[in-house]
Amino acid sequence: MSLYHETADILSAPSSTGGNLKTRLFGHKTTKPKQFKSPPPQIYALASETCKWSAVLKEVIDGSGLLHHERKLTPLLALLLVHDFLLSRKGIALPASHGLRAAVERHKARLTAELTRARLRRKAVSIEALRQLVTVEALGEVGLYPRWVRVNTFKTTLQDQLDTTFKDFTRVESVRDLIAGSTVVKSLYVDEHVPNLLALSPTFEITKTHAYASGAVILQDKASCFPAYLLDPQLEDGDVIDSCSAPGNKTTHVAAIVRSRVPEGEECKQKVYAFEKDLYRSRTLDKMVNLAGAQKITRMSLGRDFLKVDPDAPLYKNVGALLLDPSCSGSGIVGRDVMPTIHLPEQLGAAVKKPPPDRNRKRKREAGTADEDRQQILVDDDGQELVVSSEKEMKVRLEALSSFQLTLLLHAFAFPAARKVTYSTCSIHAEENEQVVMKALQSEVAVKRGWRVMKRDRQVRGMREWPVRGSLGASGGDEEIAEACIRSCKDDGRGVMGFFVAGFVRDAGPEVKEKGVALGNEKSGPKGAKGQGSSNGSSHLQNGPKTRITDSEDASSGTESDSSDTSNSDVESDWGGFAD
Ligand SMILES: C[S@@+](CC[C@H](N)C(=O)[O-])C[C@H]1O[C@@H](n2cnc3c(N)ncnc32)[C@H](O)[C@@H]1O
Known part of the structure; x- marks a missing residue:
């Protein structure tokens, strides 16, 4: 054939x-x-x-x-x-x-x-101009978002890339300018929050560049860069765990940060332990770690369940920081791959075979009525879709997800030398986000070990200044916790996917564990929680502006449109790399 x-x-x-x-x-x-x-x-x-x-x-x-x-x-x-x-x-x-x-x-x-x-x-003045128009049209919703590209510091530097791959690009002042001029193929914006991150016009075919093929740049949504950046591993933090790693965007990002802390010419003694339960997805992780040049410091456990890892095993005794990015509903993802639309020519006098249904259009139509608004599509890590058609079904699914997410987070809290943990999802649902944070802070292990939320004024500059914060309602009315939580919303013009991340810290010392009491007076757990974490002292650092997620914007209210309409992203798709 x-x-x-x-x-x-x-x-x-x-x-x-x-x-x-x-x-x-x-x-x-x-x-x-x-x-x-x-x-x-x-x-x-x-x-x-x-x-x-x-x-x-x-x-x-x-x-x-x-x-x-x-x-x-x-x-x-x-x-x-x-x-x-x-x-x-x-x-x-x-x-x-x-x-x-x-x-x-x-x-x-x-x-x-x-x-x-x-x-x-x-x-269109030429076929080339027509090609541009067709590309923008075909991008649909995705065309309203820039192509976020992380410069992989294992292989190159931001300046190198600006001088080579992007040398004839025009720098614009903001993401909004970039989106507004999305037909100007060669324009870029250097991100103001996350280091080594660029936003490119969605029409630029970065996947055809040498920089992409060689792993010098990695496709990764801005919000997906928040966890590793917020974790901010330092030399004194020792080894790092990425507990749920495939396809490996955050693994390679955190490994690059770990490597960047080591002075030029010195060997990096820290390790990044990367776990991935799913064998099929592990193959992608393996490829990505190697392509990124992160293999020297990354120890991959392919097909290994993080929950089965013994926190007290000698191998992990120096693990000071953990990144936890578990499976979630995927409701924040923008532009996930679906079957593309086909416009078929007319066949005179013959029964025209119907094209496959345009699922995007159907879903957009479905967003019309109150009842239909409740229909949501959950997407698993492999891009498989699950249509949830009633609130009850949604509630059950979110409960199952959040209980699994909490179990993983509490397991991360149990590592004896751990001082920092980040927890993230590409979900817009409070059940998977602030509510998991609240339950984690109230847990026995958090109270016993003195875990508390990483307050806004203790966060790295870019995260402190990022304006979109957690929901006050979902944080039990606790302003400090809501402020500590970092969110991003799709459709707010910032050009990012819907995402959530929160950091946890503890001051350590076996005394916290042994005495079962927290140190210091600083309020750190949620209101009503028994444990109070210790203080690192007051900070002179200023917070940025804030855009609080209101309760009505919580995904739990069911008002956000589902993300799977078009899509691609964080999860494996925001890398957009290998075909498997
Ligand atoms: C949201 S994806 C992670 C995306 C990844 N952090 C990145 O940025 O490229 C969640 C991953 O966690 C894996 N996973 C789920 N439960 C796990 C567990 N108990 N142990 C290890 N991996 C797990 C899933 O198979 C999936 O690959």
């Missing part, structure tokens, strides 16, 4: 086949990948590019009457062939004598003329 028939089969498979284009082609951990004659990456490229261009190509094919004259062509085959004929550098990937190729090429004059008409209708 030709590349074109195989691609048409993938695109016309019923939606019950499930999964997005990638999982249909490359398989999923629970399904074996299908066997294809053509290389799956080639099918993927043809399918996704054709979908992207399908609105234009439909006009071209309809206008030229191709399907009227060539009755053997189906609308889908016509789209794929005309795409390659008009837009691919190599043309149709079939021998010149092949019937399908001939069926398209004999209409060259009409097809070319119709493409020119479609371009002029869009006021």
Whole structure:
């Protein structure tokens, strides 16, 4: 079967086949990948590019009457062939004598003329300009967000990248300026909160650069950079654990920070222990750690459940900082991959095979009524979707998630030398966020070991100055805890996904553990909690402005739209790297 028939089969498979284009082609951990004659990456490229261009190509094919004259062509085959004929550098990937190729090429004059008409209708001065327009249109919601790129300091520096990969880029003053001019491909913004982070125009194809292929830059949403930056591991913190690591964005980020603390020319003695329970996802972690050049200081435990790790094991006796980014509802994610929309040309006198349903559009429509607003889509770490159609179902699911998240967090608290923990989710639900923080602070292990929340004025500069903070209502009315919690909202113009992170600290000393009492007078646990953590002394540092998440904005109120509409992100997708 030709590349074109195989691609048409993938695109016309019923939606019950499930999964997005990638999982249909490359398989999923629970399904074996299908066997294809053509290389799956080639099918993927043809399918996704054709979908992207399908609105234009439909006009071209309809206008030229191709399907009227060539009755053997189906609308889908016509789209794929005309795409390659008009837009691919190599043309149709079939021998010149092949019937399908001939069926398209004999209409060259009409097809070319119709493409020119479609371009002029869009006021594009050249094919290149049309390509830009089509790319922006195809991005949909994702086009409203910049492409966040973290400069990987294992391999390069920010200045190096500005001088090379981005040397002919225009610097803009804010993320809003970048989004407003998203058709200006080569523009960038150097982030003011997280070091070594750049925002690029969503239309710039960073994945085609050497910097991306070599691991010098890593695609990672700004909010997803908060946990490692907030953890801020120092030399005196010793070793670090990333408890839930795949695909490895935060592992490589925290490892880069650990490495950056060691003076030039000296060996890094600290280790980053990275755990990942899922064997399938572990493969991606392994690839990413190696590509990032973080393998020297990262010890990966692939397929290992963090909950089964003994905190008192001698290997972890120097672990002073832990990063915990467990599985969550994924409700903050923007632009997760779904099947792309296809605009099919009309086939005169024949029953047109319906294209796969446009799930994005359906969901947007579904957001219309109060009842429909309650329907939410939860996405697991592999991008598998679970439609939750009642509040009760949602509540049960969130309870299960938050109880699992709390168990992991309390396990992190148990490491004897630990002084710092960050807890994060890409969820907008208070149940998975502030409420987990509150329960953790009230837990026996937190009280016994003196864990308290990392207050805003003790946080690294960028996090202190980040304005969006936790929900006061969900923090039990405790202003200090709400201020300590860091949130980000999609759709607020800051160009980031919905995210949550909180830090915990303790002053340590076996005395806290043994006596079972906390030190100092500083209020640190939630109101009504028994344990009071100790103080590091008052801070002279100023907080930034604040944008408090109000109770009505809590995800628990169910008013936020679901994130899976378009999507891609933090989780594996905000890296956007390997195809598995
Ligand atoms: C949200 S993702 C982590 C994303 C990752 N931190 C990053 O930034 O690239 C959560 C991961 O935790 C893993 N996980 C869940 N429970 C775990 C456990 N008990 N031990 C280790 N890994 C776990 C999941 O398989 C999933 O890969």
